[in-house]
Every structure is written in C-alpha cells, then in structure tokens.
Amino acid sequence: MNKKEEIIKLRRNGLGYKRIAMILDISPNTVKSICQRGEIDKGLTAATNVCPVCGEILKQTKGKRQKKYCSDACRMKWWNSHLDKVNRQSYTSHQCLNCQKMFQSYANSERKYCCHSCYIASRFGGNHD
Known part of the structure; x- marks a missing residue:
C-alpha cells in the first residue's frame, strides 16, 4: 500500500492531518494537500484513534484517560525511536x-x-x- 492509499484509509477512519502525518512520518502539509485534492473528508467512525506505531485501532475505555498506544511495547518503541522529542527538562x-x-x-x-x-x-x- 502506498502513502496516498494509507493517508486516504486513515483519514476515512476519522484521523486528523497531524495524527496521520505522525503515523506515516511525513509532513502534515503533504497529508492536507492529498486530502484536499481528493476531497477526502474525515470519516465519522466510533474508533477514531490508532496506534502511531502499528496502526491498530485503539479501544478506548469510557471514563478513563484516552490511550495513545495499543500496548506498552508500542509505547516504548515509539519513545525509543523519537528521543529528540522527549522533554528532558525534568x-x-x-x-x-x-x-x-x-x-x-x-x-x-x-x-x-x-x-x-x-x-x-x-x-x-x-x-x-
């Protein structure tokens, strides 16, 4: 599956430009232009979040904080591969x-x-x- 097809699939699953760009590691402006040229609207599905590492749809628990990753393994993989984004001011x-x-x-x-x-x-x- 090429980037354009992935962008279309994620956009129809209800994700925004920035989230898609983060998942596919491309510019948000690229995502925006592809979506606008193809007139692809944000889908209105119940599951609007996907794991930024593996792309699995996240199952959110009502009344709990929203999940960003499907598992601890995916969370650690993302943080270890994006050390430049870690806030080390603490x-x-x-x-x-x-x-x-x-x-x-x-x-x-x-x-x-x-x-x-x-x-x-x-x-x-x-x-x-």
Whole structure:
C-alpha cells in the first residue's frame, strides 16, 4: 500500500492531518494537500484513534484517560525511536549529602541522596543494605 492509499484509509477512519502525518512520518502539509485534492473528508467512525506505531485501532475505555498506544511495547518503541522529542527538562543535577557524588534525578528537584544506602548511612549512621 502506498502513502496516498494509507493517508486516504486513515483519514476515512476519522484521523486528523497531524495524527496521520505522525503515523506515516511525513509532513502534515503533504497529508492536507492529498486530502484536499481528493476531497477526502474525515470519516465519522466510533474508533477514531490508532496506534502511531502499528496502526491498530485503539479501544478506548469510557471514563478513563484516552490511550495513545495499543500496548506498552508500542509505547516504548515509539519513545525509543523519537528521543529528540522527549522533554528532558525534568532532569535536575544534585550532590549527594552522604557520599558527595553528583547525580541526576528525574522530576524530583528536592532529592538529597543518590541512593537508598546513602540515605540510610546519613540518617542512621551506618550502611544498612
């Protein structure tokens, strides 16, 4: 199946230009122009989301947060292949209060120790592994 046929299929399944572009790894403007030239409208199906990795239609659970990937394997595959899009601003550098080593923590700007054993050694005066 060529890109144009895939674009038409995804568009008729109810996906928007940006989502189709992300799935097929092409420009949203390319998707838009192909859809507009072919007068392809967005389909009105119940399942409007597909996995950006494998293209499988996602089954959404009512009352839960919307799924973006069909499985953890697809989620990890997408993130590992798009490391440039990962927001790494949540990493902060710290110096361990016990061993004085520099370490990084993710999403915890208040962290004081590099590991649990350093916390125990500092707090209770010994290494209690």
